[in-house]
Amino acid sequence: MARKSQELGRFTDVALLVLISLAEGQKHGYLMISDIEQFSGTSLEPGTLYGALMRLEERGWIEPVESAERRKPYRxxxxxxxxxxEQLATLRRVEQAGVRRVAWGQA
Structure with missing residues:
Protein backbone atom coordinates (compact mmCIF):
# COMPACT_ATOMS: atom_id res chain seq x y z
CA MET A 1 0.00 0.00 0.00
CA ALA A 2 1.42 3.36 -1.00
CA ARG A 3 2.12 5.88 1.71
CA LYS A 4 0.28 9.17 1.59
CA SER A 5 3.44 11.10 2.31
CA GLN A 6 6.61 10.29 0.41
CA GLU A 7 8.66 12.37 2.86
CA LEU A 8 8.29 9.72 5.56
CA GLY A 9 11.10 7.71 4.05
CA ARG A 10 12.59 5.10 6.34
CA PHE A 11 10.88 5.45 9.70
CA THR A 12 13.07 4.16 12.51
CA ASP A 13 11.84 2.63 15.72
CA VAL A 14 13.57 5.33 17.76
CA ALA A 15 11.77 8.08 15.84
CA LEU A 16 8.45 6.34 16.43
CA LEU A 17 9.16 6.01 20.15
CA VAL A 18 10.09 9.69 20.41
CA LEU A 19 6.94 10.82 18.61
CA ILE A 20 4.79 8.60 20.84
CA SER A 21 6.45 10.05 23.93
CA LEU A 22 6.00 13.65 22.76
CA ALA A 23 2.39 13.03 21.71
CA GLU A 24 1.60 13.10 25.44
CA GLY A 25 3.23 16.49 25.96
CA GLN A 26 6.53 18.31 25.79
CA LYS A 27 9.57 16.65 27.37
CA HIS A 28 13.32 17.09 27.62
CA GLY A 29 15.71 14.29 26.68
CA TYR A 30 16.11 12.62 30.07
CA LEU A 31 12.34 12.55 30.60
CA MET A 32 11.84 11.08 27.10
CA ILE A 33 14.37 8.34 27.83
CA SER A 34 12.53 7.47 31.06
CA ASP A 35 9.09 7.63 29.43
CA ILE A 36 10.14 5.48 26.46
CA GLU A 37 11.64 2.88 28.77
CA GLN A 38 8.47 2.83 30.87
CA PHE A 39 5.96 2.41 28.01
CA SER A 40 8.05 0.28 25.65
CA GLY A 41 10.71 -1.45 27.70
CA THR A 42 13.33 0.03 25.35
CA SER A 43 16.36 1.62 26.95
CA LEU A 44 17.86 4.34 24.75
CA GLU A 45 21.35 5.76 25.00
CA PRO A 46 21.50 9.57 24.98
CA GLY A 47 23.40 9.61 21.67
CA THR A 48 20.71 7.50 20.01
CA LEU A 49 17.98 9.76 21.34
CA TYR A 50 19.66 13.01 20.35
CA GLY A 51 20.40 11.72 16.84
CA ALA A 52 16.69 10.92 16.44
CA LEU A 53 15.71 14.33 17.85
CA MET A 54 17.94 16.04 15.31
CA ARG A 55 16.43 14.08 12.38
CA LEU A 56 12.87 14.65 13.60
CA GLU A 57 13.51 18.38 14.04
CA GLU A 58 15.00 18.57 10.50
CA ARG A 59 11.78 17.03 9.14
CA GLY A 60 9.68 19.51 11.09
CA TRP A 61 8.00 16.78 13.15
CA ILE A 62 9.23 18.13 16.50
CA GLU A 63 10.43 21.53 17.66
CA PRO A 64 12.32 22.87 20.66
CA VAL A 65 10.38 24.77 23.29
CA GLU A 66 11.69 27.92 24.98
CA SER A 67 12.85 27.10 28.48
CA ALA A 68 14.62 28.91 31.29
CA GLU A 69 16.06 25.59 32.44
CA ARG A 70 19.33 24.06 31.29
CA ARG A 71 17.45 21.14 29.72
CA LYS A 72 15.95 21.66 26.27
CA PRO A 73 12.35 20.43 25.96
CA TYR A 74 10.74 19.43 22.66
CA ARG A 75 7.17 19.13 21.47
CA GLU A 86 0.07 7.36 9.53
CA GLN A 87 2.83 5.17 10.94
CA LEU A 88 0.56 3.77 13.67
CA ALA A 89 -2.07 2.89 11.04
CA THR A 90 0.62 1.04 9.07
CA LEU A 91 1.75 -0.80 12.20
CA ARG A 92 -1.86 -1.84 12.94
CA ARG A 93 -2.15 -3.32 9.44
CA VAL A 94 1.16 -5.15 9.87
CA GLU A 95 0.10 -6.45 13.30
CA GLN A 96 -3.26 -7.67 11.97
CA ALA A 97 -1.57 -9.45 9.05
CA GLY A 98 0.90 -11.06 11.42
CA VAL A 99 -1.82 -12.29 13.77
CA ARG A 100 -3.81 -13.74 10.85
CA ARG A 101 -0.77 -15.46 9.39
CA VAL A 102 0.35 -16.92 12.69
CA ALA A 103 -3.17 -18.27 13.29
CA TRP A 104 -3.29 -19.67 9.74
CA GLY A 105 0.06 -21.40 10.24
CA GLN A 106 -1.26 -23.14 13.37
CA ALA A 107 -4.35 -24.54 11.61
Whole structure:
Protein backbone atom coordinates (compact mmCIF):
# COMPACT_ATOMS: atom_id res chain seq x y z
CA MET A 1 0.00 0.00 0.00
CA ALA A 2 1.42 3.36 -1.00
CA ARG A 3 2.12 5.88 1.71
CA LYS A 4 0.28 9.17 1.59
CA SER A 5 3.44 11.10 2.31
CA GLN A 6 6.61 10.29 0.41
CA GLU A 7 8.66 12.37 2.86
CA LEU A 8 8.29 9.72 5.56
CA GLY A 9 11.10 7.71 4.05
CA ARG A 10 12.59 5.10 6.34
CA PHE A 11 10.88 5.45 9.70
CA THR A 12 13.07 4.16 12.51
CA ASP A 13 11.84 2.63 15.72
CA VAL A 14 13.57 5.33 17.76
CA ALA A 15 11.77 8.08 15.84
CA LEU A 16 8.45 6.34 16.43
CA LEU A 17 9.16 6.01 20.15
CA VAL A 18 10.09 9.69 20.41
CA LEU A 19 6.94 10.82 18.61
CA ILE A 20 4.79 8.60 20.84
CA SER A 21 6.45 10.05 23.93
CA LEU A 22 6.00 13.65 22.76
CA ALA A 23 2.39 13.03 21.71
CA GLU A 24 1.60 13.10 25.44
CA GLY A 25 3.23 16.49 25.96
CA GLN A 26 6.53 18.31 25.79
CA LYS A 27 9.57 16.65 27.37
CA HIS A 28 13.32 17.09 27.62
CA GLY A 29 15.71 14.29 26.68
CA TYR A 30 16.11 12.62 30.07
CA LEU A 31 12.34 12.55 30.60
CA MET A 32 11.84 11.08 27.10
CA ILE A 33 14.37 8.34 27.83
CA SER A 34 12.53 7.47 31.06
CA ASP A 35 9.09 7.63 29.43
CA ILE A 36 10.14 5.48 26.46
CA GLU A 37 11.64 2.88 28.77
CA GLN A 38 8.47 2.83 30.87
CA PHE A 39 5.96 2.41 28.01
CA SER A 40 8.05 0.28 25.65
CA GLY A 41 10.71 -1.45 27.70
CA THR A 42 13.33 0.03 25.35
CA SER A 43 16.36 1.62 26.95
CA LEU A 44 17.86 4.34 24.75
CA GLU A 45 21.35 5.76 25.00
CA PRO A 46 21.50 9.57 24.98
CA GLY A 47 23.40 9.61 21.67
CA THR A 48 20.71 7.50 20.01
CA LEU A 49 17.98 9.76 21.34
CA TYR A 50 19.66 13.01 20.35
CA GLY A 51 20.40 11.72 16.84
CA ALA A 52 16.69 10.92 16.44
CA LEU A 53 15.71 14.33 17.85
CA MET A 54 17.94 16.04 15.31
CA ARG A 55 16.43 14.08 12.38
CA LEU A 56 12.87 14.65 13.60
CA GLU A 57 13.51 18.38 14.04
CA GLU A 58 15.00 18.57 10.50
CA ARG A 59 11.78 17.03 9.14
CA GLY A 60 9.68 19.51 11.09
CA TRP A 61 8.00 16.78 13.15
CA ILE A 62 9.23 18.13 16.50
CA GLU A 63 10.43 21.53 17.66
CA PRO A 64 12.32 22.87 20.66
CA VAL A 65 10.38 24.77 23.29
CA GLU A 66 11.69 27.92 24.98
CA SER A 67 12.85 27.10 28.48
CA ALA A 68 14.62 28.91 31.29
CA GLU A 69 16.06 25.59 32.44
CA ARG A 70 19.33 24.06 31.29
CA ARG A 71 17.45 21.14 29.72
CA LYS A 72 15.95 21.66 26.27
CA PRO A 73 12.35 20.43 25.96
CA TYR A 74 10.74 19.43 22.66
CA ARG A 75 7.17 19.13 21.47
CA UNK A 76 5.56 17.33 18.56
CA UNK A 77 4.30 19.48 15.67
CA UNK A 78 1.08 19.08 13.67
CA UNK A 79 2.97 17.38 10.85
CA UNK A 80 4.65 15.16 13.43
CA UNK A 81 1.22 14.08 14.71
CA UNK A 82 0.13 13.37 11.14
CA UNK A 83 3.26 11.28 10.53
CA UNK A 84 2.69 9.41 13.79
CA UNK A 85 -0.95 8.65 12.94
CA GLU A 86 0.07 7.36 9.53
CA GLN A 87 2.83 5.17 10.94
CA LEU A 88 0.56 3.77 13.67
CA ALA A 89 -2.07 2.89 11.04
CA THR A 90 0.62 1.04 9.07
CA LEU A 91 1.75 -0.80 12.20
CA ARG A 92 -1.86 -1.84 12.94
CA ARG A 93 -2.15 -3.32 9.44
CA VAL A 94 1.16 -5.15 9.87
CA GLU A 95 0.10 -6.45 13.30
CA GLN A 96 -3.26 -7.67 11.97
CA ALA A 97 -1.57 -9.45 9.05
CA GLY A 98 0.90 -11.06 11.42
CA VAL A 99 -1.82 -12.29 13.77
CA ARG A 100 -3.81 -13.74 10.85
CA ARG A 101 -0.77 -15.46 9.39
CA VAL A 102 0.35 -16.92 12.69
CA ALA A 103 -3.17 -18.27 13.29
CA TRP A 104 -3.29 -19.67 9.74
CA GLY A 105 0.06 -21.40 10.24
CA GLN A 106 -1.26 -23.14 13.37
CA ALA A 107 -4.35 -24.54 11.61
Missing amino acids: ITGSGRDALR
